[in-house]
Amino acid sequence: FDREYRKQYEIPIVIKDSGNPPQTGTSTLTVTIGxxxxxxxxxxxxxxxxxNYQGQAPDTAIGRVFVNDLDDWDTSDKLxxxxxxxxxxxxxxxxxxxxTMRRGAREGRYKLRFKIYDRKHAQESYANMSVTVKHISYEAIVNSGSIRLVGMTDEDFIRIWNYRTQNIFKSKLERFxxxxxxxxxxxKKNVDVFSVQMKQKSPPITDVRFSARNAFFFKAVQLNGVVLLHKDEIEQTVGINITMVNIDECLAENADCNGSCTSIMEVQTNPSLVNANKTALVGVQIKSTAECMCSAREYKQQQTCKSHPCLNGGRCSDSKSGARCSCPPGYSGPRCQQTVRSFRGNGWAWYPALDMCDKSHISVDIITTKADGLIFYNGPIVPPDDSDEQQQSDFIALELEQGYPRFLIDYGSGTLELRIQTKNPLNDGDWHRIDIFWDAERVKMVVDHCKTAVISEADDGNLVEFVDHTCQAIGRVPQFNEFLNLNTPLQIGGVFREKFDYTYNRWQYMPMGVGFEGCIRNFKHNGILYDLSHPGLSKSTMPGCLYTQEVCDLNPQVAKCMEHGKCVGNYDEAKCECNPGWSGTYCSLPTTPTTFKTHSYVKYALSFEPDKFTTQIQLRFRTRETFGELFRISDQHMREYGIIELREAKLLFRYSLNSGQVEEHEVSLTAVEVDDGQWHVIKIQRYGSAAILELDGGEGANFNQSFSFDGHQWLSVDKQEGVYAGGKPEYTGVKTFDVQADYQKSCIDDIRLDGKSLPLPPATNGTQWGQATMAK
Structure with a gap:
């Protein structure tokens, strides 16, 4: 044996037992030559x-001095x-x-020269080392793509020299x-392969991460999508076997978690070294793990400005209730997201894949006049590879077909199709909202919060009939898979291929894939609002809603309100909606807040009839108190009511809809404390027994809902005696009273009930919608 000829021999050993029939197994014995x-x-x-990540690497080993010596176990003989x-x-x-590179080494190219002495041969030689130091930013890591290679070590990926033949060649890293x-x-100089790490030694699995930029960094969804589309070509050209594009530790169902799963990428302090004779790569060390949680609903750590939450040039400020963003014009999401996008019927836009949560919810608003169009699709983007048994066939899709919503979902063991024959087709040039809920077994689709349901309720509160086939559909997913596992781009407004030509044997139904023409707004997954501003890849799409903006621009009154308001329009008409804290025809008048002292309240008499099925309440408040009632509406007997209150500095909306007896529901924000003395905006939406609670834009911990139509659906409001702000007085004597759940030493501003402004004394005692009949 000679190590210079071969370093290792792998000898397969077959082991056989004496059973009938005999069982056999193969074990590999690895013999290493000295x-x-x-x-x-x-x-x-x-x-x-x-x-060097952000230029902050500590003292870091960058590789051994290399001399051309076929002996590789003779380090002890050398100095x-x-x-x-x-x-x-x-x-x-x-x-x-x-x-070792010392901490603080600057970017640049360093030429190092060394002398080596071999004691055994009493010989001296020289070696050169060229070191290129590059700083890599947080932005590059966040926007990085990734691939997982099988059958290749990290050294093989960066190697440029064959020690047997003494040939130098271009490394697989350089070819990639x-x-x-x-x-x-x-x-090529704008592409950085900044991390190469062994995931597993035997059989070898290596993770590779890379970033690319032109004027700006390419988004991860584009990098991964481009690699996936050209996977075969890349494998052939580079000489690698890609087993996963967009490394996701949650892709294999039930591998690490039996429910919700979030793939976490953490940058480690110490860089990782790959040392391969004539070359070495010191990359960013990234730990990739599966955490058994739904990241969108993980509120243990309050978000701060350190996590860069504000997008699109928004300014961040920290407060007791979490990070808050001040956004440039045109970006209306709570983290300065672009919330709406136009599609021309032959386009599409790519965004990050949907996260894996055991209970999920998507909500989206659409407006169109076209009968057919794909609203979104997340699933395979290339035809299946017959040789790849592990390839995911999971997918989810929502589209309009002949004006009616059609939803498809597949966990990998069969496709469920849900359709709703709405009262009127949804391609009527008006905004419509679609909600989709799914868990391990059941799927539900709801259109326009079921406002078209036919409801019958008896006066005694006993008989309730709720006919919902025009607004709600429920189904069960085929067994046995339980979760939607995705890591391909979420495609909104269409798919990048002209014809939807990839399908699987297991798909019983598939999307038509016709491009959507119109606007898609407020795409929300598990309470997180997608930023639609900069898709990873797109065609025939642009931010904003061109179709409704044209109507807004043609209305001179609406144009005047844009500084402190927004245009809310469809294909036919437009109107102003003032930002919180502003009022008037053109949203040019700031509202006047009212201070509520001890035992203070406002009682209202309404001049309109509130809708029984739908309630919308919006107001601004600021407080340092932990308890108190902000606003209430109720019937004459206080059995039907809706109350917004503070409890232990947390917001709560509780409501009862049974006129016969109190049956209380509640929705609360348990992870956010609002007693920070800052202005906050609260918004309540109730549709029958379903309720949505939003604080400051309503995202993440600032959002919660109870979304089921069970039991009673109507809330009757007593226009003269049922509406209060700051608490409800209870008379204890002829001239003495006590205010229940007194909201005190605090402020309220800009109360809107069903979109109609209510007055706040002493600045205003009346509006066209109501009078303040009592104020203390």
Whole structure:
């Protein structure tokens, strides 16, 4: 045996038992050949690339000094020295030859030269090392793509030299960079492969992460999508076997979690070193793990400005209730998201895949006059590979077919189709809202909060009839898979292929895939609002809603309200909706807040009839108190009511709809405390027994809902005696009273009931919608 000829032998051993029939198994015995220092060394050189995350790497090993010596177990016979001048930014271990970059080394290219002495052969030689240090930013990591390679070690991926033949060749890393630059049509120097890490030694699995930029960084969804579309071509050109594009530890169902699963990517302090003779890569070390949680509903840690929550140039400020964003014009989401996008009928836009949660909810608003159109699709984007048994067939899709909503979902074991024959087709040029809920077994689709349901309620509160076939559909997902596992781009407004030509044997139904023409707004998944501003890849789509904006622009009154309001329009008409804290025809008048002192309240008499099925309440408030009632509506007997209150500094909406007896429901925000003295906006929407609670834009911990139509659906409001702000007085004597749940030492501003402004004394005692009949 000679180690210079072959370093390892793998010997398969077949083991057989004496059973009938006999059982056999194969085990591999790896024999490693030892080494003798019997070769003379020759001068060597080495190329090292260091990716220094945010320039903050500690003292970091960047690779051993390389001399051309076929003996690789003779380090103990060698001594390593600097040749003449030592570089102060690096240090050398004279016994191992390991070079360490000191903390604070600046970006640039460093030329290092060393002298090596072999004691056994009494021989001296020289080695050069070229070190390129690049800083890599947080933005590059966040926008990075990733691939998982099987059958290849990290050293094999960066290797440029064959020790047997002494040939130098282009590494697989460089060939991958070249191919990616070609596919993105950018200069190769703008592509960084900044992390190469072994995930598993036997059989070898290696994770590779990369970023690319032109004027801006390409988004991860585009990088991963482009690699997935050209996967076969990349594998052939580079000589690799890609087993996963967009590394997601949650993709295999029930592998790590039996329910919700979030793939977490954490940047580690110490870089990772891949050392391969004539080359070395010091990359960002990234820990990729599966955490058994639904990230959208994980509120243990309050969001701060350190996590860069504000998008699209928004300014961030920290408060007791969490990070708050001040947004540039045109970005109306709570984190400055672009909330609406136009599609021309032959386009599409790519966004990050839907996260895996055991209970999920998507809500989306649409407006169109076209009968057919795909609203969104998330699933495979390339035809199935017959050789890949692990390939995911899960998908989810929502579309309009002949004006009616059609929803498809597949967990990998069969497709469920839900359809709703709404009273009128949804392609009527008006906004419509579609909600979809799913868990391990059941799926539900609801259109326009079921406002078209036929409801019958008896006066005694006993008989309730709720006919919902025109607004709600419920179904069960085929067994046995339980979860929707996705890591491909979410495609909104259409799919990137002209014809929907990828399908699976297991798909009983498939989307038509016709492009959507119109606008898609407020795409929300598990309470998180998608930012529609910069898709990873797109065609024939633009931010904003062109179709309704044209109607807004043609209305001169609406144009005047845009500074402190927004245009709410459809294809035919437009109107102003003032921002919280502003009022008037053109939203030019600031509202006047009222301070509520101890035992203070306002009682209203309404001049309109509130809708029984639908309630909308919006108001601004600021407080440092932890208890108190902000606003209430109720019937004459206080059996039907809706009350917004503070309880232990947390917001709560409780309501009862049974005229015969109190049956209380409640929705609360348990993770946010609002006693911070800052202005907050609360919005309540009730549709029958379903209720939605939103604080400051309503995202994440600021959003909660109870969305089921059970039992009673109507809330009757006593227009003269049933509406109060700041608490409800209870008379204890002829001239004495006590205010229940007194909201005190605090402020309220801009109360709107069903979109209609109510007055707040002393500044205003009446509006066209109501009078303040009593104020203390």
């Amino acid at each position: 080494d003798v220092n019997d070769n003379i060394m020759q001068p060597g050189s080495k190329e090292v690339i260091v990716y 390593f020295y600097w040749d003449e001048v030592e570089n102060p930014r690096f240090k050398l271990d004279d016994s191992s030859g390991m070079v 960079r070249d191919k990616l630059a070609e596919l993105l049509n950018i200069d």
